[in-house]
Amino acid sequence: MKKLIIIALSSTFLFSACKNDSKQENKNDPEKAVTIKEQTLQINSSTIESNQFDICKENICPEVQLEYLVAKGKYSEKINQENEAYLIEIFNSTPSPSSVDNLEEAVQKFINDYFKFKNEFPETPAAYEAEISQEELIKTDSLLTYKTKFYLFTGGAHGYGATRFLNFNLNNGNKLTNAELFSDPEGFTAYAEKRFREKYEITSENINANGFFFEEDTYKLPENIAITEDEVILIYNPYEAASYAQGQLELVFKKENVKKYLNY
CATH class of the missing domain: 3.90.640.20 (Heat-shock cognate protein, ATPase)
Structure with missing residues (x-):
């Protein structure tokens, strides 16, 4: 009986020692710790609003509220590129779409289009509006899904709102087709x-x-x-x-x- 107790205590001690050695190894090897962190995909939120732009500090601008997700870690570059292109495409559903390189340019163009519209139709009470928000719907070892809700108004009888899903394969970072x-x-x-x-x-x-x-x-x-x-x-x-x-x-x-x- 005493032998069994001694063996059990010895095993517990060895297991704890291995765990502590592993922690100490990571602590003493910052490069390894950074690598582990980079492999963990983190999802954060970022915001672009019309009041960030110089033209809106001295003029009444359309209301723009864009809250979107930014990935950091494994395959994040792929995911962020796809998501940015996806959000730009929403702005391109406006009356005068064009090619832009990033989200800030897309918002800037939306604001510029509004001022062109007001110059052509100064008496109209209509005002442009863009509201876009994203949330992480699910993240597993293999699947990441963003839920995007948006509403755009660029004059006319009514605006247009929709809900969209963007799915990624987390084994390679690629956007998934349905x-x-x-x-x-x-x-x-x-x-x-x-x-x-x-x-x-x-x-x-x-x-x-x-x-x-x-x-x-x-x-x-x-x-x-x-x-x-x-x-x-x-x-x-x-x-x-x-x-x-x-x-x-x-x-x-x-x-x-x-x-x-x-x-x-």
């Missing part, structure tokens, strides 16, 4: 169509019978799909499958019910 989210895209599409018809009470064979406008009268998955720990979320933004008046259409499935179709 098809890459699924092991069986066709099977999932058939499942989603069945649920879509149930939710929107489509009893006719024609998917567009209740006022939807899928191309060629064929059901299609939306442009924006997200997979969380518990759910699969499908969002059809205005004009994607229905009129602006019908607003955003959303389907949410329990992940356990569709996991056989998923890669993540």
Whole structure:
């Protein structure tokens, strides 16, 4: 019995010593500690507002509020480049899109377009507005998803708002296509169509019978799909499958019910 106790105590001591040696090794090797930190992907938030620009310090500018995510660590350069291009594309949906190199230039152009608009139509009460926000929806060992909500107004009867998802493969940092989210895209599409018809009470064979406008009268998955720990979320933004008046259409499935179709 005494021998067993001595062996147990010795094992505990050796385990603790190894852990302490490992900690001490990292402490004494700052380069190794930095490498470990760089391999851990961190997601932070950054902001750009119209009041940061010189022209807005002396003039009434359109309201611009851009809160976006910035990755730091493994594959962060790839992720940040894709995300910046993605956000710039939102600004390019305005009446006069153009090529810009970064987000600050995109906001600057949005402000400049507003002043051009006011010079051409000085009597109009309309004011430009851009509000964009991002949040980290999920981050696992293999999947990172950003959720982006935005609203743009550049005159006219109404602005345009939408919710979008941006998915990344954390094994290589690449942006994922919707098809890459699924092991069986066709099977999932058939499942989603069945649920879509149930939710929107489509009893006719024609998917567009209740006022939807899928191309060629064929059901299609939306442009924006997200997979969380518990759910699969499908969002059809205005004009994607229905009129602006019908607003955003959303389907949410329990992940356990569709996991056989998923890669993540």
